[in-house]
Amino acid sequence: MTDNQKEKIFSNKFIQNFLENNSTLTIQNKYKFAEIASSLAYYLKSFSNINKLLDYICLIFKHIFSENIILIIPLNYEGEIWRDNRKISANDEYSKIQDEIISFLNQFHFSKNFKIKQSLNFENALKNYFKEYHLETKKILSRGKCRGFIYIFSKDISRNSITENSNFNFIANCLAVGLENYYLIKIKKKHENVDREISTGAEIQSQLLPDYCPIIHGIDLAAHCRPALQLGGDYYDFMCLKTNISEKRKEKSKWAFVIGDVMGKGIPAGLLMTMLRGMLRAEVLTGLPPDRILHDLNQLAINDLDQSHRFVTLFYSDYDPRTRKLRFANAAHNPPLLWKSSDQKILKLDAEGFVLGLQKDAEYHCGEIKLSENDLVLYYTDGVIDTSNSLGQRFDEERLIKILTKLCKQSYTSQEILNRIFKKLDDFTGQNRHLEDDASMIIFQLR
8 A cells, every 4th residue: 555545544544533523513614624634744744844735824814713813923043932823813804903012023122042931021021011801821832842822812701712623733733743844944954064064175175185195215104094984083194204305315305194083073173183184294394303293293283283172192203215214203192103113013102292282281292213124114193992792702912913014924915915904893893883083004014
């Protein structure tokens, strides 16, 4: 059975039940209201303009409850009076009182932060201003929340309360559904706009990371960043310490390798990472040793990092292809792993230092090592070793060292080793499980 057939059967049952439960109406009026109910249900399914829906509801009220004046005051999603969408349903004979209500609404002060409890003050003001009318109030409720108010003005006090009328309640409930749907549509569009902005930000951020590894004399280089969300707080970079020289000369010039991790992930971490990148690139051009680079970077960034209540771990190093010397300083980042080919073992490259952004007078120390043929260095962020599987087990540093040791004993390129480590990471976390944090790696080995 198709959806249209189901909808038709439901509509027929509704009309039949309505006719049976409203025996006081004439047959003509019964079918008239059944047509209204059917058209209203269709309108609710397809409408996108809240103003038109309110006009349509007022038109229905006008035809069915012609002896009453009905004021509709919807609230927006923040619970504030929706000034532009206040509506009045009244026959032509009530045009004077309708104008008076509009004038009263324009004079009555609604605060921007209107709260539901303030509706009582408004209702009392209405009663005092329109004493010749009997006033009834009906809340527009949806999912347990008040979405607005309906005020009914009537001169015939002896008549039964309109709020007990099943037809009135049906229309009021349809109005509640319409308002709720409109709110959800607005929220969805807002989220879509945010998603587009995040996607644009992620695209820009991905362009700030190196899109290819530079050619450095005697070095086989590979790198990759896998963010946990669209925007990430991981950062790596390669920078030649000399500018305005040819690409051929750059190959044998001194290069800086850096990897860092902003606390947290997502948009805040991504913005701080972008800020830090600009500061660091300016510092690198000074040509100072790694410990001085980190010291000055901390001085520059500490105010911004302090205001954001975040800190950054960062490992900075520079490598000279002519001497094969690697100098480094560490701001409490995960120490890179060095595979010493001659000893067939892995060492950690570490130097004493404090995280960036927490201590203004933090000091950093410089380490230095001379690399040999077939040595390999792996830089990584904590998203690699902190990744867990479905059993809650961490990938951890020990597992990473074992995997790297096996791979280094074989004749793999840096890119092949990088790919295999990420493959091991995926196998460990399991299918359909995303990384809990951004994971980045740089691998370079001496040919």
